[in-house]
Amino acid sequence: MNPITREERQWFLRCLAFGLYEYMGAVAPPIPVEGLLKHPPSLFQDDFGVVDMYSTLWDATFARPPNRPGSVFVRIDLPADERRMALARELLSALITSKHGRAVGLVEFLMPDLKDSAEYFARHLLAPEPLVEAYRRRGGEEAGVAEAFGMPEPSARMRWKESQALL
Amino acid sequence: MSMQALNRLVARSIIDPTVLQAFGAGRIGDVLGELSFSPGLRRSLAGLQAESWTDFAVMAYRMVQAAEEPAVRIQLPSPVEGLLQEGRTDQEQVA
Numbered sequence: 001m002n003p004i005t006r007e008e009r010q011w012f013l014r015c016l017a018f019g020l021y022e023y024m025g026a027v028a029p030p031i032p033v034e035g036l037l038k039h040p041p042s043l044f045q046d047d048f049g050v051v052d053m054y055s056t057l058w059d060a061t062f063a064r065p066p067n068r069p070g071s072v073f074v075r076i077d078l079p080a081d082e083r084r085m086a087l088a089r090e091l092l093s094a095l096i097t098s099k100h101g102r103a104v105g106l107v108e109f110l111m112p113d114l115k116d117s118a119e120y121f122a123r124h125l126l127a128p129e130p131l132v133e134a135y136r137r138r139g140g141e142e143a144g145v146a147e148a149f150g151m152p153e154p155s156a157r158m159r160w161k162e163s164q165a166l167l
Numbered sequence: 168m169s170m171q172a173l174n175r176l177v178a179r180s181i182i183d184p185t186v187l188q189a190f191g192a193g194r195i196g197d198v199l200g201e202l203s204f205s206p207g208l209r210r211s212l213a214g215l216q217a218e219s220w221t222d223f224a225v226m227a228y229r230m231v232q233a234a235e236e237p238a239v240r241i242q243l244p245s246p247v248e249g250l251l252q253e254g255r256t257d258q259e260q261v262a
Contacts, residue, residue: 004225008225008228008229011228012177012221012224012225012228014174015174015177015178015181015224016177016178016181018174018178019177019178019179019180019181019182020181020182022178022182023182041182043182043184095181100181100184100187103187103220104180104181104187104219104220104221105218105219105220105221105222106221108219108221109219109221
């Protein structure tokens, strides 16, 4: 197969985010990303979780301790929007390294560009396209995306641009 | 329409183990039959050979994208235009 392009990888990430969005059944933002980590699809029962940590080194990181379910270890003092973004970003690592994720082939597919993939995935999980479309139809503008979707300003601006490019 | 169906299939594959099971058993055609692909495209997709589900997804994406692209029209110059240009050249040569 020809090398996978960035556009193809991003399409796949949008599909992953959309699958989880449909599972959550959210009809309006903000997307309950923490709820998803605490009550994941049965396939990911041993892979998702949230543990609050006191740390000054990082905002959040996914780890799979021996004999324990995988969890996102997140800094306890993060502002709400940054916490949501960090959890959504680390969720991709949980997916990739899960039993199902490995069976799907996510490790080979997404590991080479993990940082870029995780940021893109997080933006699309927190602001799924159907909800962004609905926001735009109601007259929503770029300036209000961060607040409406509960995500940091720079990520919200990028997500708005991505949405316009997908039109 | 087919791209929407493919989006749904790939989205479903991350939370529904039956998609991957069908792919692994060489029965992805059964799952494709539940989605709104055209019959021809469904046959082509079912015939794709891929080592992993992600490879299959990308190959399917390329196939659906190619199928949904409008047919390329060959742009030939008008024969009339060609005659007019030739005529002008002749006049210029005579002059």
